[in-house]
Amino acid sequence: MANFTRYVRLALLLGAVPGASRAQGALSLAVQNPRPPVAPARAAAHVSLEAFIQELQATYKVNFLYRNQLVTGRYVSKAHPAFKSLPEALRYVTQQSGLQFELLKDGLYVIVPQPTAGVAPEAVPPVVPALLASAGPMTSLTDRPLALADVTVAGRVTDSKGGGLPGVTVVVKGTTQGTSTDPDGKFSLQAPENSTLVFSFVGYTRKEVPVTGATSSLAVSLADEAQALNDVVVVGYGTQQRANVTGAINTVSGATLENRPVTSVAQALQGSSPNLTIQQNSAEPGAGLNINIRGVGTLGNASPLIIVDGIAGSLNAINPNDIESVTVLKDAASAAIYGSRAANGVLLVTTKQGALNQKPTISYNTVLGYQAPNFQRRPVTGIQFMELKNEALVNSGQAPQFTPQQMRDFAAHGDYDWQLNQVLKKQAFQQNHNLSVSGSSGKTRYLVSLGYVDQNSLFYGDNYGFKRLNGRLNLTTQVTDRLKLGAIVSYAHVGTREHAFDT
Structure with a gap:
């Protein structure tokens, strides 16, 4: 009868007074009884079981169902060990209070007395699980989601x-x-x-x-x-690991420049490095490009200093397929070794070398293609122009410009030739060929390369266009552990034929 009364009161509390019980985080199953006074000495060394249960509720985000008579007058020691989990805390409370904690549902426990010898434990009647199931999924009696402690x-x-x-x-x-x-x-x-x-x-x-x-x-x-710290970066006075570089430096690898359908290194560098601005002001083949690293200057030339294998040079005379890397020195600290010549920044170009213990490797690539102008306009005939002009004037409330007789006379005379078709080609052929041999013999590394570029101009004329022939020989010999000898032989023949006007 006692068990029946207890669970009936549980059902009434779940259905009728959820607000009051949930606000406290536990369900009280009996009328509050006056609690006996606590001795001052015991209160100092112990904490009430009800307070300890509320602490467990707050820490592990769970709830407990119990009768007040079970927890009233029971205490646990304040000097309890640190608990690593909720089951460990419940085992400690069971040993201290003699109460048993039965799991009804995830996050919901019921507190019952521990069974004594010869007395069967109180079983949970079917009405409680049915009641909890009918209430739908319950995550917390305090309307808070369950969370790990x-x-x-x-x-x-x-x-x-x-x-x-x-x-x-x-x-x-x-x-x-x-x-x-x-x-x-x-x-x-x-x-x-x-x-x-x-x-x-x-x-x-x-x-x-x-x-x-x-x-x-x-x-x-x-x-x-x-991978990021051990990258070798070329700086003005040699090479350093990227982890030790503090200046504003950016490196463009040779793989980025290869196989691009361009004829010069400057064109291949477009869009490959932050703050490196490259502008093309002329459509002539072989025309120079404006290169800026620190913005456009107002005191003359703002182009950066170009260093090819330690020697000042030009990007137009280099074969893009011969380049190992291009390092952009942007700030004053990284380019200080070059003095006032580096006021606009520095581009350090490093050409390819053969690799030790490498068999001779032959590489050949070619690019063939056509260029076509995309700015040509389709002209109208003279009669079409007169008709459209008169129509436009009439629509705007004005008198026509051409009379019918003028239009008949022009039709009898015939149209003039469209001269632009005799100035610009519909397409222009270009070709790019590159052949290289690299490898090593003992402690000597070598690279031999040849390059040829022929880019025809879109203008009719006496063989207008751009041609470049490149030859390069790079030799490096490791004489001793501290002595290395190198030789660089480079040849470039650049020829440009253009008409008398810029485009």
Whole structure:
């Protein structure tokens, strides 16, 4: 009869007074009884079981059903150990209070007395599960979604050598909850149990570590992002690793410039590097391009200094297929070695070399194509022009310009020739051929290349166009560990034939 009364009152409370019970986070199944006074000495060393249960509710986001008579007058020690999980906390309360916690549904427990010897435990009548099922899915009696309990995670982040990393970002994956490490690499934050911490830092590989529980000694080691730090960058006074470069430098690889349908290096560099502006002011084959790194200057020439294998040169005389890399030096610090000549920036061009222990490799590529003007307009006949002109004037309320007799006389005379068709071609042929041989013999590396470009002009004339013939020989010999000899032989013949007017 007692069990029946208890569950009937539970049904009444679930259906009639959910507001009052949910506001407190637990269901009271009996009338409040006056609590006996607590001795001051015991109150100082213990905490009431009801207060402890409310603390568990707030920490683990669960709810408990119980009778007030069961928890009244029961206490647990304040000096309890740190709990790693809810089951561990419930086992501790069971040992301290003699009560048993039965799981009714996810996040919902009922508190009953522990069975004694010879007495069967109180069974949960079918009415309670049926009542809970009829109420639909219940996530929390406090109208809050269930969440894993937050645990304290502390530790230290180090590099591959064991040194602490300051400023490492530590974030709970999928959230904005996080922190950063102190100057010694230590950190501490609250994270949900069974979540994942993400450690990230510039120059190091991102790492994810699962949270299995509270800890104060989590050790995380981040590996160097070798691919970004070990790149070799050509600077004015040699080469450096990218990790050690502090100036404004950008490198364009030779693979970016190869196989582009262009005839010059400047055209191939268009759109390949930030802040490198290349403008074409003429449609003539072989015409120079305006190159700017620091913007347009007002005191004369604003073009950057061009350095090819350590020697000042020109981009128009280089075969794009011979280039290994182009380094753009943008700020004053990186270009300071060249003095006032580098006031507008520097382009460092490094040509290809053979590789050690490489068999002779022959490479040939060619580009064939046609150019066609896209700005030609289709002309109208003289009679069509007169008719359209008169129609436009009449529509605007004016008298026609041409009389019928003038139009008949013009038709009898005939149209004039459209001269632009005799000035511009419909298409112009261009070809680009490149042949190279590279390899090594012992400690000597070599590269031999030949290049030929023939770009016809769109203008009719005496063989108008641009031609370039390139030849290059790069030799490098490692004499000793500290002595290396090199020779660079370059030949370029550039010819341009154009008409008397710019386009």
